[in-house]
Every structure is written in C-alpha cells, then in structure tokens.
Amino acid sequence: ALCVVALSACGARVDAGSDTSASAESCVDTSGDTVKIGFLNSLSGTMAISEQTVHDSLELAAQEINADGGVLGKELEIVSEDGQSEPTVFAEKAGKLITSDCVAAVFGGWTSASRKAMLPVFEAQDSLLFYPVQYEGLESSPNIFYTGATTNQQIVPALDYLVEQGTKSLFLVGSDYVFPRTANKIINAYAEAHDIEIVGEEYAPLGHTDFSTIVNKVKSADADAVFNTLNGDSNVAFFKEYKNVGMSADDMPVVSVSIAEEEVGGIGIENVEGQLTAWNYYQTVDSPANTAFVEAFKAEYGEDRPTSDPMEAAYTSLYLWKAMVEKAESFAVEDVTAAADGVTFDAPEGEVVVNGDNHHIAKTALIGKIGADGLIHTEWSSEEPIEPDPYLEGYDWADGLS
Amino acid sequence: MSEMSSTEQQPETEIDLAAAEALLGTDADRFKHDYLEVRGLRVEFDGFVAVRDVDLTVTQGDLRFLIGPNGAGKTTLIDAVTGLVRATGSVSFGRTALLGRSTHRIARAGVGRTFQTASVFEELTVLQNLDIAAGARRAPLTLLRRRPATPEAVEHALETVGLTALRDVPAGVLAHGQKQWLEIGMLLVQDAHLLLLDEPVAGMTQAEREETGQLLRRIGSQRVVVVVEHDMEFLRSFADSVTVMHQGRVLAEGTVNEVQNDPAVVEVYLGAPTQGDLA
Amino acid sequence: MTVLTTLLRPGRTRTLAAFGLAAVLLLLAPLVLSPFRLDLLAKFLCLAMVAVGIGLAWGRGGLLTLGQGVYFGLGAYLMAMHLKLADAGPGGVPDFMLLYGTGQVPGWWEPLRSPVSAILLILVVPAALAALLGWAVFTRRVRGAYFAILSQALAAAFAILLIGQQQTTGGTNGLNGFRAFFGYDLADPVNKQMLYLIAAAVLLLMVAIVRQLTVSRFGELLVAVRDQEDRVRFLGYDPAAVKVVAYVVAAVMAAVGGALFVPIAGIVSPADVGVVPSIGFLIGVAIGGRATLLGPVLGSIAVSWAQTSISEQFPSGWIYFQGALFILVIAFLPGGLASVAGKLRRRAPEGSPA
Amino acid sequence: MLELSGVTTGYGRTTVVHGVDLTVPDGALTAVLGHNGAGKTTLLRAVLGLLPLRAGSVRLADEDVTALAPHKRVRRGIAYVPQGQQSFGQLSARENLQVVADAHGRAGRRRTDEALDLFPALRDLLGRQAGLLSGGQRQQLAIARALVTGPTLLVLDEPVEGIQPNVVTEIYAAISTLTGAGSLSVLLVEQHIGYAVEHAAEFAVLTSGRVAHRGQGGVPTAAAAARKALTL
Amino acid sequence: MDIIAQLFAGLSLGSVLLLAALGLSLTFGQMGVINMAHGEFMMAGAYTAFVIQGVVGDAGVSLLLALPLGFVVGGLLGLLLEATLIHRMYRRPLDTLLVTWGVALVLQQVARDVFGAPNVDVRAPAWLSGAVEIGGLALPRTRLFILALAIVCVVALALALRATPLGRRIRAVVQNRDLAEASGISSRATDRVTFFIGSGLAGIAGVTLTLLGSVGPTLGTNYIVDAFLVVVAGGIGQIKGTVIAAMALGLMQAFFEYSTTASVAKVLVFVAIVAFLQLRPQGLVSVRTRSLA
C-alpha cells in the first residue's frame, strides 16, 4: 500500500521509449577565484599501494599549477576521495564529486574495473575524467581522457621489439581480469600474423601467491620469452619462484607491462634484475622536463621515492587539462572537449599531443631493462610518439578483435 | 514477558496430581494396547559391545524400572530406542518399528525421553519450553502465527509439575530438580506414550522424590513408562517390575522382591544388604 | 475491544510506534535530502535488507552466515543481467560481451530477457541454492564454526568464479552502465526517487515479515534449535528444516537487497560479493543488536553512513574506525547498541510508560 | 579448616545465597541439605571461588581466600567434586587423572593408584575417552580425580548421584575412614539425609539460600530434625 | 615427470598451508577461538624478518634469527589479544570471529602506516637460492626448507600436546574451564600459553612466507580462508587431520591448477571440501561425543 501511495504521489512515469537522457545541469561554480577539481584514488584497500603514488603526483602538479597562478587565474581547490579499491565505491564517489562537490574535472582511477565503473557516471552527468594508467584499449568515451598508454603504444611496441630480437615463441602469464585477458587476445592475434608461437597462456587470480604450478609450466614450455601481465603482489611470488627454479633473464626473459619503478623494490631487485618492461616513461628518461619533475617529486616526498609511468601520466593529465581549459577559456565540459584536439604538453616523458577524436594522447613507447640500481633503463625506443589507436584500426592483424 | 523481580527467591514448587488427570484422563482408552517390545538389541562402539541380546517387553500400566551397575548399558538402551545410536535387532512400539528411523520421526511416533543431565531450552521461558514440546505435530503454517493463548495441555502441564508460578522464567535459571520436572512436563504435553526417563529424581529431596514417584505412577497407569534409577528406596516405593542389566545383557527381571533377593543382583549391584540403605 | 487491548500491549505499542516512526522518516527523506544523498540512502536501505535477513538467521537462529554476499550477489547479478539484456533490446547483445566475449549471448542468460521471469529468478534462484545448501549442510549437522567457515569459503569461491568468467559475467569489472529499469530511464531523478521509495517499502515489508516470524512459534522454535538442537529432535521436530527456513528467508532478503542495489548503485562487481563485504554485512547487525528487530536495520544504515562520511574525511581513518567498532561492540557490548537502550530503560523507574 | 561467614552470592541480578555462616572443623564432615534450588550448588561454587562473593568471606585453614582464584584455593588443599558427572570429555580417563596428578609428582602417581583401588571398575576404562563413559562411570572418575590431589578439604556436591548402590557404600566407607583418621575434612551436599546426618559433625539445612536449621550430626534425633526442617 | 613436479608443488603448497593452519589448530581447534587476525600475525612475522634483515644484513643469519623472533612477535601479539579481548569471550566462540576481524583490519592498517603501503623485499639467503636437481627435476631449496620446517613444527607441536603435562592441561582447560580451575589448573595461564604458542606458529609461518612471496600489509589475508578450511576439513583440534587436510588441499590445488586454471582450481577445491564435509561433517578425524549425555 505504501508503495502505491508513494508512486501515485510522485506520478512522474517515464515511458520506456522516450529518450530523455536527462543529464543533470552542471553545478560547477566558476564565479569565485577558485575552481574545484576532484582526485579519486584508492587510498585504502589492495590498490592503495599503487594509487597512493598517483595521488601524490597529482597533488604535486596541483601545487605547481597553483604556485604558478592557477588555471585561468583561478586557484585549484582539491576535493580528494578514496575509491577504497572497489569499483562500486569509485562509481559512488564519482557521483559525489560531480553532483555534490561540483568539481570541474576528476582525476584518477587505476584498474580497468574502476574506470568501467565510473564511465557511465561521467557520461550520464556529462562530466570529465582523466585516467592515467595504461590499459587494454577498445574504449573511447567523450567524457574520459586517457593519458596512459593504449595497447598500440605499449603492448604492440613490446611485441615489435621481441620480434626484432628474434623471438619465435611466447608464454603468456597474467592476472585473471580484463586488462590481461584483453591484452593477451591482442597478443594472440599479433602472434598469428607474425609467426610467433604462443606456447602457453596462464591466469592467476589477483592476489594469487603460489606460482609453483605456473612456473613449472613456463619452465617446461621453454619459450623464447614470457609476456607478463600479472598485477600487484602476484609479481613478487612469480619472480621469486622463477628465480628459485633457477631461471633468469638470460634463459627466458620476461617482459612485464605492470611493473614500474616502485614495484621493483618490493619484488626484490635480485629477483628481477635484467628483466624487461614496456612503458612510456621511466625515471631515467633524460630530458629537462623529467629532471625537473623527478627533483620536484623527491623534494616533496623524499629522496627514496621513485617516479613511474602512471605517476607521470597523472601529473601530465592535470597539465593537459589546464592547457585545454586555457585554450577553451572555459571550464565547461563542452568547451574543454571541443578545444582538446592538438593540445600539447612538454611532459617528463617527452612531448605529448591530445587526440581530439579518441581522447587518448600520442606517446613514445620505451622498452626498459631493470637495472641493479632498482631503476629501469631504456633499452629500445620507438623514437617518435605513437598516435593512439585504441581500437587497433590501423593494424590489419587486429581485424577480428572488436 | 514479565521479569523476575531482582532479589526475590523463586517460589517453592510442588507437583499437582489433580492437574495430571486433566492431561492424561482424556484418552485413557485409546492407547490401551501400547507396549514396547525390544528383541535381540545390540549396540556396538568400535568393537566394544555396550548392549547385547537384550529382549524387553514393557506394557502400559506396568511402571518398569531399569537398574544395573554403572556402564551396564541402560542409557545406551534408551539411546538405541530413541535413535541416538545405531543398533541392530528390533524395537517396536505398538505396531511401529522404531529402529532405523531418525530421531525426530521416532519422537513423532510417540516416544519421549529425558536425559541423565537435564536438558531444556535455557533461553526460552518455561511456558515456551512446554509450548514447543506440545507443538511438533502442528501444521507448519500454524508455526508462523503467534501463540494465541496458552494451550490447555500446556496449562495443565504447568500445574502438574508445579511450575505455574515460574511460567515466564527462562528455563536456564531453574534448579536441577525443577528442570527435571519441566522435562517431565514436556513429555506430557508432547503426548508421548512411551516415556523413557533416565534418572529422573537425581538431585531431589526425599519429599520431592515422593511427589515425582506419585506422578510417575499416575502416568504409568496410562502410558508405557521405563525409569532408570539407582535409588533403591525410590524403586521399592514405586516400581511395578524391574529389569536388571549387567554388562550389556539382561541379568534378571521380575518384581522388586524377586530381583532384590537375586544373589547375582546383590553381587554385582546392590552389595551387602545391611549397608544398602542410605536414605 | 480485544483488538485495541492487544494493540496496546506494551511490547506491541512500542514496536508499532518504532515501525511507524521509521516509515514516516523514510517517506520524508526525499523532501530533505539532495538527489545524491537520497541515492546513497537508497543504497544503504538495500544493504540493510541483507542485515534484516542476517538478524533472523544469526541473531535468532545462531547461524553465523559469513556468505551472504553470495545471495546478495545472485540477486544483484540476475538483476544486472536482465537490465543489460533489456538495454540491448530484443535479441540484442550486451556491450561487454561484444568486447570480451564471443559476441553471443550465452544460453543461460536468455531466461533473464523477460522482466517477469527475471523477477521470479531473483527470488527463486537464491532460495533454491540456499535450500539445497542448507539442507545438505544442516542435515549433516554441520554447525557453529564449521558452518561459518564453510559459508565464508562459499563467498570466496563465488567471487573467484565470477572473476574467472569474464566473457559472461564481466569479470572484475562486474556489470554496469544500465540505462533503464523496467523501462524507466535511470538518468531521470524522478525515477531515482521512485527507486528509493520502492527500497524503503520493501525494507519495511521485510522488517514486518521478520517480526512476524520472531514472535511466532517458529521464532521460539528457532531459538530452541539454536540453543539445543539435539534436544529439539527428541520432541519430534527436524531442526534442519527449521534452520533451512531461516537460512532461505535470509538468502531471499539478501537477494532482493542485491537486486534493488543494482539499479540504484548502477553497478555490481565481484568486490561487492566476496569475503570482505560478506563480513561487512555483519557489522551493522552486530552493532545494532543482532537479536533485535530494528537493530540490524539501524545498525546497518548507521555503519554505511559512517563509512561514507568518515572515509570522505580520513581515508585510512575509516579502517581504524571500522576495526574499533567491531572490537568494542562485539567484545564489550554483545547485545549491540539496542542493549544499551534496554539497560537504560530498565534503569528507569518501574512502571514508567515505555 | 573452612570458615564461611556471611557468604552472599548469586547470578546476574539474582542473589541466590544470603549471608550463610558455616564451618567445617578439621577432620570433620559438615553436611548441607536443602531442596531443589535452595542454593546448595551455588554455595559450593562460592567456596571454590567459581562465583564471586557479594558479601562475606571464605577462610581456609586460617587464611582468608576470598579473593583467591579457584585454582589457587585448590592448591591450598581443596578438592571439588561438582554436581553432574563432569569430566574433561575429550581426554582419556587416564589423562583425566594425570592432568591433576601432574602437579603432584610422585605423590600424585601414588594417590592415583589408591583412588583406582577404590574404583576397580575404572581400571579397565582408563584408555577410554571420558566423554564416552556412562554417567556413573564419569562420576566415579570425578571422585577419583578429586582424591588424586591429596586434599585436606573435600567439597562434594551430591557425589554419589548416579552411582550404583554397592559402590556408593564403598565411597562413603572410604570417606569415613579418611575423616576418621583426621587427615581430611569434608563439606558435603547430599540429598540422602541418612548418611549425611549420621556422619556429619554438624549439618545445615538451606532454604531459599538461607540457613534455616542447624543441627548436630550422629545423634538419634538428627535425621528427624533434618526432615522436619526440610518440609517446612 | 610433470606428475612428480606437480606432486612436489602440491606438497610444497600443502606445507605452506600447514604452517599457516598449525597455529589455528591450537587457537581455533583447541580453544575454539576463530582468530581472523591469525593472518595478520603471519604478516607480523614476515615484517619481523624484514626488520631483522635491515639490522643484520646477512640474509642467512637474519633468516635463522627471524624464525625464533617471528615466533615471539606473533606470540606476543597473540598474548596481547588474548589478555585484552579474547579472554572475555570464551563462552561465545562465534563472536571471536568478528572481534578478531576488527583486530585484523587495524593491524593491516598499522602495517600500512608503519611500513608504508608498498611491499617490501626480504632476500633469501644464498644457501636457499636456486634448486636441487634430482633427475632433471628442479626442487627449489626454499620449498624444501619450508617442507622441512613444517615437519619440525608439526612433530614438536604434536609431542607437546600429546605427551607433556602442558598439552594435557591445554586440552583440559578447553573442555571444561570451571572444572579445570576447580582441579587446580590455572585456566588463565593455560589460555595465555596456548594462545602464545598458536600465534607464535603464525609468526613462523609468516617468516617462511617471505621466501615465497611479497611482504605487504595484506599478506595474511591470502591465507586465512584456506587455513581455516584446512582446520575444518581436518577435524577441529586434530593435528593429524590438519596435516592430512593441508597436504590434500595443496595437492588438489596443484593438480587442478595444472589441468585447469588457478581460478578454477580454487573453486574446485572449495567444492571438493563442501562435498567432503557432506561425507564427514566433523572433518577427517573427529572426536566422538555422547551428545546430551
């Protein structure tokens, strides 16, 4: 009875067919001399390990921008939210930042699950998200800017590099979730076209800690290289086991796409020394912009804190937004996206350019080798920034993928 | 739910035989032909035979006492009849074969028991304990309703075992003997027609034993009752017949006088007659 | 006349008054809360539904179920699957399947296309699973800590299973991005309000059901089974059946909570159904008072609210706070906050009107 | 040996025992009688320290032990046989005895042997899990366990409940021997007025947690007096 | 060949589970405390190894020091937990689960605040690096070491429980606290000792885990559910059962994982345990009781 009363009291039924797509009016307030932006990272839970670092570099960028006069003369006011490593919380907090705090843009997210969870919120509310982590591609939303690598800027170059090195067979090891599975789908397609044999493909649940079976399989498969899309803690267990059964980079190199500088210490340098990684940025990149970034970061957070690709991409994302806003001379989402195409920034990794069509940015691919100093040193570079191609439309072998 | 006021002691309790009439009197004839029949019962625990070749027949109106040394197998016998331990042989109550059935089905066939250590629902009130005991045969849907009023049988049972004043007290706070009375009350409302009582007067004073004995005798006239006891004075006062077990077997059976004077029973159980009487 | 006197019996008036007050408060909420806060509250109400069921199974029946995430998840995923299919239109394929899957809708999704069968399945599947599992476990007399650990393992296994089947369940991403709820546009604030009201009504209904169950003879029997399962058997009841009923009711309530959670939160993922959220469901119940009627509801809402607002201020503070809540309430206040109220009431002079 | 003065105790909000005074002289037996629920068990639990006192004191061999934990009282020479055939159910019967004998070294082992002489039936059951024994067997084990500590004060709560008559006779004979030798004092709760009153130096009848009657044991009128007090 | 390799992998995983579960078989199996913070005691053991390595430097010496010290650290944490919270909860075992879950959350966050969220590295000593080659089969030395350590711990614990007065006392207190007190056994002291040993074993388990995986705040959570399952499947309070169950779980996981995937294997193992408890509801090795007697 209660239900009926309540419903008839509200009465506003919407017909199934009618497409109202009632995106709420933006409540962003730009009348004062400050403007609010939101940072949404996991500061607790399992992903805090990684996302705290992104949060730190976002803070750094905001400080620098404010010290430099803000954006369009307005000081940035940060609203920080904790995603708690849970997609559902990311969705909830995104909603809060947009509708309750009325921020002009949100920066954050790490796992693909968190991004997928936030995407419909940003689209429904027509608001902006800057996402800083390499991911599996096959996505482009008008409300998201992707400042990490898509697959053709990280995985494909890594494969190109392996082919160049004469690799004929690969073993794929990954965590059991979207990014590794999609990445491996792409790798399989690539391998077929390039005469590489995939001799094994193994997934471990996130947080899996006993790799004896998988390493046994890797060892007996005897591939030319291992392509590793494991995430988080599992890397430690994997590499320790790898070393314990007596294998090293010389026998069978492992190319990883989720191990950055800050993970190396936790895995133990002795366990990963000489192994390969694929990213778009390393702390060792030699450029004035990077020198300044690394110095500023260490000054702020301590000498022992390394910088890494996602941190750099996050740092860059804030500057890119600033550049877009200043180009548009407006904080309105429409204006910012309209102005986005061609916006550049002299990022620590080198110059990056925003692609207005797919909202990704052109980035240079770098294959690195983990050194005894715990840092990653560039082994190979694509030299040129690679245009983002999230759907791999420019690659014939990728036709069947989506 | 009324609460006991804090420092008052509980009222003394007393058995009310008149109330038992109301409980038992109604269907006196219907169960005239009830009897417990045990044939060739054997219970074994990993090679240790606790009960063997036991034959036992108890009819309505014959208040049967089961005695025997500690470990003779008396409790195990009851366990076997009520489905608590696995046994071979045959046990039937009236026309119903009991062995092999699950415990709750045996209970539904009209078999009720008490335990050597009293066992009631401590968090429920005396009334609720009795009501639950009365309810196993209720239709499932009536379970979903609140108890409309105290069922008549429960009311009578409360009076019978003298717990009317304590009806709203959680059973957990009852003293040992009161719990035993509550258990007997539960058997009555459960409408058990075979009652197996394991040391029901343990921990009672002389006077309380007397009252309980009267009640059992009254019940025994209409139901099949088996009482396990070590209290010989109690046995002498109330037993119609006695079965003596020893090392899992039936050692002797007969009237009180017969078994008391059976040298084998004296030897293994009663001891020198001059010192046997403690009361 | 008799109706009046029964209604005015002390216990009953108090419950009715509390219930009425709760209903009024819930109905007033849309008037005072911003759409975002109302949405949050609606979400909390869904979680509270799980708590109501746990209150019955655990508080009354002593079944410490650490796996309610499974039933919450079943309800949520079934609803999410239906919404996905409805969004895709007749014969359509949900977007994520095109991306990660074979591009075809697997057969076991098909029954969820129809709204009617979706609703039926949301009720029946969890009930059937709970009945099956409960029956298997309780008749074999698995209980206490065994049952708790087993149910926890079940939650862990369920989450792993969902994660592993990315092509058909969305994997860690879960399912999200729903446009409409049975034809009503989810972006429309009015419909969000309607969802809230539905959640509020369903929650009140559940409370009423649990109340009826606890004051009924079934409720007494459940307590008896909790305290002395073996004894109950000798009275001619099958304790397993009693427990199964409580477990199934709790499971269905969790599933309905999950099903309503989906359109309100806009997402369900394995992170909402595993070990951690399953234990999370218990905090509110314990804090409110596991054996009371409204305790679990209020506790659950209060805890959800605290989680949201405290974590807004201090991200790691919430963890300390949550830990401390668990420790202090369970160790020092096993009756929950409701028992504090009870103690205070008892301290008041005898005979003063409640 | 034992001196209770003004002992008051109870559970939760209920006070069950009210200001009980009682003494057990050295080498003597004091009996406590009373109805069901009169508070006898409660009183004994207070003597052991298993229930805290609300008022009053417990003195053991001229030492105030009111604040002492139960196990410390036991180490000062009390042994307790609780009501209800209690044992360590998952330990074997032998371990049930050992676990108490452990603290007494060689004397413990010797007394284990002596206790088993009193209960020859137990010898064959030593390897069995105590929880699987019959009620009477467990009760015999409980008394044996108490004797193993070589107590100076034995506190017995309806100790022969559930034990077969001929063994009961022997238990009481043994207790009489020990008290007779002056090496043991006994506080006994018993429903069988006969033995209790005959062998007690003094006895008390508890009604609703209060001492309603005190009497001298061993005199011809004692049993009648006790019965009278009980039916009041 | 592969079968033998998997056999070893399974036994090795089993020995890890066994170390994690052994302490639980005391605190959970014997005392009935469902200590969800057991995993965090393991974590504390692991961080102990990390800290000691920072002080000592030499990985070999530090490991040998870390084992006893990890035991003490885990034990002291357990003692603290027992003395502040658990001791008032022995009569409501299910509630201990929730309280210790709260403790686990707090300990994890403390670790995060003290040692930082990122994982830290504990190096394995040189004499444990690499593998022993037997007939073409590479058996990692670390895993052999853990297997041996598990055996030592099991034997020591079993002896302590079965053959010493302490063991008898522990079991007596657990079964009937009042009776134990009234028999002259200090139940408080016994509880503490028991909890100390059980939690100390968690500390040892934590130290050994540094040889296999990462050391981070959530190290323990990965093992806690499995460890409890081992104790339950083995039969509560039964060391023999715990050993068999741990090995069976390890082997099942290894073989299922080999023929399917790690995720599916985990699910299959859970299913197998549920099915197994259908056959033996009290676990592999169960204590018989006369219920209601």
Ligand SMILES: Nc1ncnc2c1ncn2[C@@H]1O[C@H](COP(=O)(O)OP(=O)(O)OP(=O)(O)O)[C@@H](O)[C@H]1O
């Ligand atoms: N589950 C069991 N496992 C092993 N032995 C058992 C079990 N149950 C009973 N027994 C043994 O069977 C024998 C008979 O025990 P039972 O309890 O039937 O004796 P009783 O005649 O009732 O004795 P009491 O007069 O002492 O109560 C005893 O020796 C006992 O130890």
Ligand SMILES: Nc1ncnc2c1ncn2[C@@H]1O[C@H](COP(=O)(O)OP(=O)(O)OP(=O)(O)O)[C@@H](O)[C@H]1O
């Ligand atoms: N744990 C408890 N909680 C609350 N009340 C209790 C508890 N134990 C006993 N009582 C109450 O205390 C009173 C005295 O009980 P007690 O067990 O001391 O009696 P008793 O004299 O030993 O009786 P019995 O002869 O039956 O053994 C009873 O009214 C009982 O209901």
Ligand SMILES: NC(N)=O
């Ligand atoms: N996008 C990733 N790495 O999940």
Ligand SMILES: [Mg+2]
């Ligand atoms: Mg018996």
Ligand SMILES: [Mg+2]
């Ligand atoms: Mg008593």
